[in-house]
Amino acid sequence: MRARRFLSSMRDQAGAVDETFGALRVGTDLVPVAHVAESVAEFGDRYVGRVYTAHEVSCCQGTPSVVAAGLAARFAAKEATIKVLRPVDHRPDWRSIEVRRDPAGSCVLHLSDEAARLAEVQGISNWAVSLTHEAGMAAAVVVAVCDGDSAGSGGGRSDSEKER
Numbered sequence: 001m002r003a004r005r006f007l008s009s010m011r012d013q014a015g016a017v018d019e020t021f022g023a024l025r026v027g028t029d030l031v032p033v034a035h036v037a038e039s040v041a042e043f044g045d046r047y048v049g050r051v052y053t054a055h056e057v058s059c060c061q062g063t064p065s066v067v068a069a070g071l072a073a074r075f076a077a078k079e080a081t082i083k084v085l086r087p088v089d090h091r092p093d094w095r096s097i098e099v100r101r102d103p104a105g106s107c108v109l110h111l112s113d114e115a116a117r118l119a120e121v122q123g124i125s126n127w128a129v130s131l132t133h134e135a136g137m138a139a140a141v142v143v144a145v146c147d148g149d150s151a152g153s154g155g156g157r158s159d160s161e162k163e164r
Helices: 002-021 033-043 045-051 054-059 064-085 113-121 159-163
Strands: 023-032 097-101 107-111 124-134 137-146
Touching (some): 023 033, 023 064, 033 045, 033 137, 045 064, 064 107, 064 113, 064 137, 107 113, 107 124
Antiparallel strands (some): 023 137
């Protein structure tokens, strides 16, 4: 009985969040910095140019380990964003998901092309991103607010899939 009341309370709280802010989606990812360092070492500019924007690369300067940590955190943010966007047919181009650093040092997400289209179709209007790297690992958390009726669209899933 206590478990039912707890679950009912959680549903009520989730409903209050949805009513106040819209539906929230959260994506996370964890990336070994060594994997990105190996890709940079093996594929060089071909890898960097395929995955990262010029702004992202310009924010990741320094020793090879510092560069790899910064790039790994940005890769984690891109993966976390994909988890929020929930693409059905194919993933957007990596460079259409960009982590921008503002002059104060905070990071924000900027979407373009297919990633921006997916967000628009799903009613995703506001984004927050947090990056970190420590002890050989990089992580990111992405939170998005979905407005309106398309909030639960799940990137084009059918109604029967949404109910599961």
